[in-house]
Amino acid sequence: MIEILFYILSAVTLGSAFLTILSKNPIHSAIWLVICFFSIAGHYALLNSQFLAMVHIIVYSGAIMILMLFTIMLMNLNISDEIAKPIVTKIIATVCFCLIGFFLVSSLAQTAPALETYTQTGVDFQTIQVLGKVLLNEFVLPFEMAAILLLMAMIGAVLISKKEKKTA
Amino acid sequence: MENVLQQIGIDQYIYLAILLFCIGAFGILYRRNAIVMFMSIEIMLNAANLLLVAFSTYHEDANGQVFVFFTMAVAAAEVAIGLAILVAIYRNIGSIDIDKLKKLKG
Amino acid sequence: MSTTILLLTLIFPLVGTLINGFWGKHLSKKVSGTIATLAIAASFVTSCLFFAYIQDGEPVKVVLFEWMKFNYFSIDFGFYFDQLAALWLMFITGIGTLIHLYSTSYMSHDENFSKFFTYLNFFVFFMLILVTGSNLAMMFIGWEGVGLCSYLLIGFWYKNQDYNNAAKKAFIMNRIGDLGFLVGIFVTGYLFHTLDFIELKEQSFLAPTLGIATMAFFIAATGKSAQLPLYTWLPDAMAGPTPVSALIHAATMVTAGIFMITRLNFLFDLTPDVQHIIAIIGAVTSLVAATIALVQNDIKKVLAYSTVSQLGLMFLALGLGAYEVAVFHVITHAFFKACLFLGSGSVIHAVGGEQDMRHMGGLKKHMKITYATFFISTLAISGFPPLSGFFSKDEILLTAFHHNTVLWVVASLASILTAFYMFRLLFLTFSNKFRGTEEQEHHLHESPSAMTMPLIILAVLAAVGGLISIPGSSWLNEFLKPVIKNSATLHHHELGTTEYLLMGLAVVGALIGLMVAYFKYIKNKQVPVNDNNVSGLQKLFANKYYLDEIYMLIIVNPLNFFGSFFKKQIDGLINGVVLSFGRVPSELSYQGKKAQNGNIGLYLFAFVIGVCGLLYYLFMCY
Structure with missing residues (x-):
């Protein structure tokens, strides 16, 4: 059952990735990419990391793809004039x-011989609770850095895409 | 809950990630639309993420997932800046055709 | 004797140099000249104090610090004040003072007045180092220093390219000699493990290679003291201002070679072969220079060749081992030749820069003091008793006669010729009628007292200077005894018939020279013809035996040829090779730059290839 699910998901991932690249219309590309990202989130779910699956959908399928679609439409690139x-x-x-x-x-x-067969120990390591603790204990400094990075990116994006004054 | 890795093995994930990465690289070479190239980069990034998560599960270690988390943050920042640059370029030369953007060469 | 006073002797000229060198432009000419003259005069005073002390005192050695240290010997930065140094100190500072005084008037119209005195003081400073250095290396400092100052002063009127060339010639000719000096220093240091004069004197022994050292030192002396084959720079050096010719190229610097050989007499005594060479070269030089002087028309050139000739006589004496005789002639020569040069300067001053004797004549009426001093000095150099030149020259001739008759004949011939050309100079300049332009004739005047006073003092010295070494009871020989290890002249102190006969012969010779000149230039009122119209032997003399041309042909031209050959061919080759080291990377980078064309696809392609290569290497290469 899981096996079949994995293969279906893999097929969707690869196929949609290919279509992303091959479709002439950027909007179609973006939509195929959303599907690709969803399938990858499915892979994460399969691997039992629910937190990442959710975050992935929110960040990639949500934020990044919306941003891309928004840009494409802003530039009026929906016609395939490439x-x-x-x-x-x-x-x-x-x-x-x-x-x-x-x-x-x-x-x-x-x-390949280096890969041992997998054994499961049943230790809890990827629930949201555990990840949160790891993130805010061991990795608190990178975490804060990531926050600063995002802030900078925001400021930078605003600054770059701001219309230049004619006088300047 | 039964683990997926017990049934399909880590190598399947590696093959998947390789293929995904190759598709991303192919996309960058194949297209000249900057936004699609961006998407290709995202695909490549996701291939790496996927591999990180798979190995995180394989080693039963949360660190891999933490890295994926950070990668996502960086990717988000990168997309934001990259798109901003593209918008600025589009404003200036009216196109985002990557072959026209050769003014930076030495 | 306090060492401070001795060091002050050296320091005064240096102080004068520094003052004139740094602030000379802001000082008036009067102050500038006075400072320079006073600096040398102060040196003269301390030299006199030392001279009085050394009469019956011990030589003083002053070591300031250790200069260089090698494995098995060291060189001190020190000074050695002994009898020999005392003599040189006396006449360098004494004549130096007079010439400085003279220059304050002679150079008074020159725009670079303070520069002139800077150089002149600097020269005296180096000359004092040369004579007081306690080892060969110290002497070499002075040796190089005087060479430098000589160069600067010959080319003092640097706006004339001929003068610059003369300066360069002097400098380069001297370099050849300086190389000899260096070789001599190295060989001596290698043989005896010391360069100190006192230690050398005690430790020197006959080593197989000592001849190389003494020969090298002699070559150095031929350069500095203008002997064959390196003398040609001295006549050209007359391009410098006349006081310079008097001080450097007659009285002091050119005697450095004689000083050096006298200083190292114990080494030269060990190598009689080299001494023979010195004697022969000295005699030949004196004759060659005397013959050239016969037909020169430039008043200073005659004196220059005369200097070369007299220096040749001194070297003859050195070669015969009669060091004190050479020193004696150095001193008397310094007096009368300085006087002659200054006199000629006075004449040139009077006729407004004219140096050609054919345009002079009849100056007797206008310049009585100059004429009188000039006359006395001419008598002295020609060897008329009882003037100083008679005694010194006669002693050389006597020594030569005792050793080798051929050398005596050559030297006697040279001194007869000396008498002739000196009287020729005197008559052409001072007798008969003035042959210059009207304008010059109006201008004729006696020089100011600052110029005539040194002339008078020098003339007096030229007259009585011979008293320091009268045959039979020589004060000089006694005085120099501690300096000279074994003297060759001590055994002819008793004067026999032969000696008197020889003296008589010398005087007769001088008289013959005088008479010939008298008949030729006063009775017959001849004036030398233009150089281009002479023929035969005269032409050979007038062209200085074509020595300059020969040097040009066999040394300068081949060197120039090789120089241009190497410049064109080899230099181009080497340049090409060296530059290609730069050009190849530059070209490569230029080509490589083309890959950076901004095409991301290409970058990625390269990246893919690179990754594949890496993977292949890492995982599949075994």
């Missing part, structure tokens, strides 16, 4: 894709 890349580039892209895939997979195959 000029296709030259055929050579496309071939190179495909070659690269195959090459890096081949090398990663084969290097994994080389190292």
Whole structure:
């Protein structure tokens, strides 16, 4: 049952990722990407990390994708006026894709014996309660840093996208 | 609850993450629309996240998930800034075609 | 004797240099000249004090600090005041004072007045270091220093390119000699593990390579003291102001070589072969220079060649081991040659810068003091008794006669010629009618007292200077006894018939020279023709035996050729190689820069290739 679910989810993830890239209309791309992110959240749920699954949906599918869609629509890019890349580039892209895939997979195959069989101990390590404690004890400094980073990003985004005054 | 890793094994997740990453890289090479390239980057990031979560479960260690959490924060910041830059570029040259953005080269 | 006073002797000229060098532009000419003259005069006073002390006192050695230290010997920064140094101190500062006094008037119209005195004081300072240095390295400081000052002063009127070339020539010729000095220092240090004169005197022994050292020192002396084959710079050095010629190129600096050889007499005594070479070179130089002087028309050039000739006689004496005789001639020569140079300066001053004797004549009426002093000095240099030149020159001739008749003949010939060309100079300048322009004739006047006073003092000294070493009872020989290890002249103290005969011969020779000059230039009123119209032997003399041309042909031109060859070919090659070290990376980076074209796809492609390569290396390479 879980196995089947995993394969379905994987198929959705990969397929929607491909479609994200291949669809000509950026809005379609964005929608495919949302689906991709949902499926990844499903993977997280499968792995029993409910907190991350939720956060992922909120941050990626919610915030980031809304931001992207908003930008696309702001720029009025919904019509697919993009000029296709030259055929050579496309071939190179495909070659690269195959090459890096081949090398990663084969290097994994080389190292496969290193992976031991998995044993579950039943220790609670990924409930929201535990994660919260870890985050605010061990990682409190990076946590605060992340907060500052987001603040800076906000300020920076406002500053960059602000319309320049003509006089300047 | 029965664990997914016992049934499908960690290597399946690794293959999935590899493929996802490759698709992201392919996207960047294949498209010239800056926003789609951004999406490709997000896909690559998510491949790494997925792997982190899988290994976190595998090692029964919360640290991996904490890292994913931080990665998300960074990704959010990155998208915000990146899109802001794209908006600024669009305002200036009226396009976000990446091949037209070569003015920074030395 | 207090060492402070001795060091003050050295310090006064330095102080004068510094004052004139730093504040000279803000001082009036009068103050500037007075300071410089007083500095040397003060030195002269302390020198006199020391001279009085050394009469029956011990030499003083002052070591200020250890200068250099090597494995097995060290060099002190020290000074050694002995009898020899005392003599040189006396006449350097004495004549120096007179010439400074003279210069205050002679240079009074020059715009670089204070600069002139800076250099002049500086020169005296180095000259004093040269004669008082306690070891060869200290002497070398002075040796180089006087060379530098000589260069600066010859090229003092630097706006004339010929003068600059003369200065450069002097400097380069001296460098050749300086190299010899350095080689000598190295060999001596290697052999005896010391450069200190006192230690050398005690420790020196005959080593197989000592000849190299003494020969190298002699080469150094030929450079500084203008002997064959390095003398050609001295006549050109007359480009400098006349007081400079008097001080540096007649009285003091050119005697440095003689001083050095006398200082190292114990080394030269060990190598008789080198002494023979010195004697021969000295005799030949004196004859060659005398013949050239016969046909020179420039008043200063005649004196310059005369200086070379007289220096040759001194070297002859050195080569024969008669060091005190050479020293004696140095002193008398300093008196009368300084007087002659200053006299010629006075003449040049009077006729408004003219140096060609063919445009002079008849100055006797206008410049009585100059004429009188000039006349006395001419008599002295020609060797008429009882003037100083007679005694010193005669002693050289006597010594030569006792050693080698050929050398005596050569030297006698040179001194007869000396008498001739000096009287030629005298008659052409002072007798008959003035041959210059009308304007110059109106201008003729006796020089001011600041110029005539030194002339008178020097003329008196030139007249009576011979008294310090009268044959038979020589004060000088006794005085120098501690300095000179074994003297060759001590055994002819008793004067026999031969000696008197030789003296008579010398006087007759001088008289012949005088008579020939008299008949030629007073009776027949001849005036030398232009250099281009002479022929035969005269032409050879007028062109200085073509020595400059020969040097040009066999040394300068090949060097220039090699220089331009290396500059064009080898330098280009080396440049190319060296520059290509820069050009290759630059070109590579230029090519590499093209990869940075802003195409993200390309970057990513490169990245993918790189990652693949890394993975291959890490996981699949075994």
